[in-house]
Amino acid sequence: MPRPDQMSLVAFLQASNVSVYSGSWRYPSATQDFGDLRYYQRIARVLEEGTFDLMFFDDRLAMPAIYGDSTDDAVRYGARPVKLDLTAVLGVCAAATERLGLGATYSTTYYPPFHVARTFATLDQLTRGRSAWNVVTSVNDAEARNFGQEIHLGHDERYDRAEEFVEVVAQLWDSWEDDAVVGDRDSGLFADPTKVHELHHHGRYFDVRGPLTVPRSPQGRPVLLQAGSSGRGRDFAARWAELIFTGDPSREVAAEHYRDQKERIAAAGRDPDDVRILPMAYTVVGETEAIAKEKEEILLSQLVHPMASLTLLSELLNHDFSGHDLDDPVTDELIAGVSGIRGLVEGVRRQVGDEPLTLRTLAAHRATLLQGPRFVGTGEQVAEQMADWFTAEACDGFVLAATHFPGSFEDVVRMAVPHLRRRRVFRSEYPGTTLRDTLGLPRPERLHV
Numbered sequence: 001m002p003r004p005d006q007m008s009l010v011a012f013l014q015a016s017n018v019s020v021y022s023g024s025w026r027y028p029s030a031t032q033d034f035g036d037l038r039y040y041q042r043i044a045r046v047l048e049e050g051t052f053d054l055m056f057f058d059d060r061l062a063m064p065a066i067y068g069d070s071t072d073d074a075v076r077y078g079a080r081p082v083k084l085d086l087t088a089v090l091g092v093c094a095a096a097t098e099r100l101g102l103g104a105t106y107s108t109t110y111y112p113p114f115h116v117a118r119t120f121a122t123l124d125q126l127t128r129g130r131s132a133w134n135v136v137t138s139v140n141d142a143e144a145r146n147f148g149q150e151i152h153l154g155h156d157e158r159y160d161r162a163e164e165f166v167e168v169v170a171q172l173w174d175s176w177e178d179d180a181v182v183g184d185r186d187s188g189l190f191a192d193p194t195k196v197h198e199l200h201h202h203g204r205y206f207d208v209r210g211p212l213t214v215p216r217s218p219q220g221r222p223v224l225l226q227a228g229s230s231g232r233g234r235d236f237a238a239r240w241a242e243l244i245f246t247g248d249p250s251r252e253v254a255a256e257h258y259r260d261q262k263e264r265i266a267a268a269g270r271d272p273d274d275v276r277i278l279p280m281a282y283t284v285v286g287e288t289e290a291i292a293k294e295k296e297e298i299l300l301s302q303l304v305h306p307m308a309s310l311t312l313l314s315e316l317l318n319h320d321f322s323g324h325d326l327d328d329p330v331t332d333e334l335i336a337g338v339s340g341i342r343g344l345v346e347g348v349r350r351q352v353g354d355e356p357l358t359l360r361t362l363a364a365h366r367a368t369l370l371q372g373p374r375f376v377g378t379g380e381q382v383a384e385q386m387a388d389w390f391t392a393e394a395c396d397g398f399v400l401a402a403t404h405f406p407g408s409f410e411d412v413v414r415m416a417v418p419h420l421r422r423r424r425v426f427r428s429e430y431p432g433t434t435l436r437d438t439l440g441l442p443r444p445e446r447l448h449v
């Protein structure tokens with residue numbers, strides 16, 4: 001299939017007190033209704049009105065607890081102490097929509113494959129083909145300690161386990177042939193047992209007999225999302241992912257990443273045009289340019305407490321920075337002791353250029369809106385910036401992060417989306433019924449199980 005001439009848009013959500021921007025709960029028009037199902041349903045309806053491809057929720061299986069070996073600062077500053085279970089959240093969003101894709105993160109390090117396969121196959125059945133799974137290997141020791149382990153698995157071992165995990169999940173999804181269910185009341189044949197297959201998988205990490213307790217779902221398999229940025233992560237994504245999320249600060253860096261990832265997909269024997277690559281971006285949309293700039297100023301300067309930033313940096317890098325001063329320089333020596341998300345420090349280094357990098361700057365880049373790109377202006381101006389990245393082949397669309405909930409997505413849908421449509425770089429209606437139809441992705445052939 002050729003590269004689509006229209007972009008994909010994914011809404012990047014958190015079932016939490018905050019968005020990825022950790023000052024979001026303090027924004028004047030933000031609400032604190034994260035425990036109310038109507039809050040998620042309202043956002044879902046707005047996104048469907050904006051013909052978004054997908055609403056996607058990230059996840060983390062622990063409060064930030066690496067800084068000072070304590071959760072106190074996360075709780076005190078609202079640095080993402082809340083994370084609701086996503087199965088329930090996606091269920092209520094499914095009930096409020098008809099076409100919008102529904103995606104969630106599940107960890108290959110802390111959940112078993114049968115559980116994950118069943119969760120997403122069920123959601124795909126209930127929504128007639130709108131589910132997507134974001135495959136993550138998780139990030140830090142705080143998560144390990146909620147699952148009976150002292151430390152998080154090493155980087156490569158996490159990916160080894162993830163490879164076997166996804167293979168098992170794909171086989172479980174394919175364990176029923178498409179026409180296995182007969183449902184013949186007269187003969188009493190419910191399903192053909194020669195078309196429902198046991199796996200008898202015995203691997204390094206998992207032993208799974210199968211089959212899955214859910215028939216093959218409308219999309220064949222739920223759509224696979226992935227966001228690894230290391231070499232190993234990119235190769236894993238090349239082999240499996242259908243939507244890839246990236247975090248690149250500029251159009252040039254994103255274009256280079258795009259080329260590299262597409263080459264890896266071809267090298268893995270897949271068609272690069274069957275995979276969409278979407279950088280994360282923030283939008284700040286205003287009724288006038290001056291209003292947008294003023295909103296941006298509030299977001300940048302007033303809302304994120306430096307301690308909240310440092311708490312979140314500690315958890316992302318899996319390193320306790322409590323022994324350091326905020327103005328300490330980020331040296332190679334310091335970074336050598338860090339595990340967690342690789343590539344984060346390098347990305348920020350590239351963005352700040354020759355300026356000396358301090359912990360304060362590094363932390364702020366991650367917890368505030370400084371981690372680019374940020375598209376600011378009227379709806380028309382924001383649409384122009386987004387179209388520019390898309391037509392320059394720096395991406396196939398965006399995963400849009402919210403500066404605050406629920407208003408961020410309302411601003412994009414009401415003010416920027418009409419201009420994207422006018423430029424014909426974004427759809428006006430859904431082309432079909434499933435998420436694969438929306439994304440223009442093929443229904444996968446069944447693996448031989």
Ligand SMILES: Cc1cc2nc3c(=O)[nH]c(=O)nc-3n(C[C@H](O)[C@H](O)[C@H](O)COP(=O)(O)O)c2cc1C
Nearest residue numbers: 058059105136138227228229230233245246247342
């Ligand atoms: C848009 C986006 C969403 C992500 N969502 C999650 C998430 O929900 N949970 C998580 O543990 N990591 C998440 N990540 C991090 C990646 O999954 C991955 O762990 C990280 O990029 C490090 O990968 P690497 O070890 O291959 O460099 C996300 C990254 C991006 C860019």
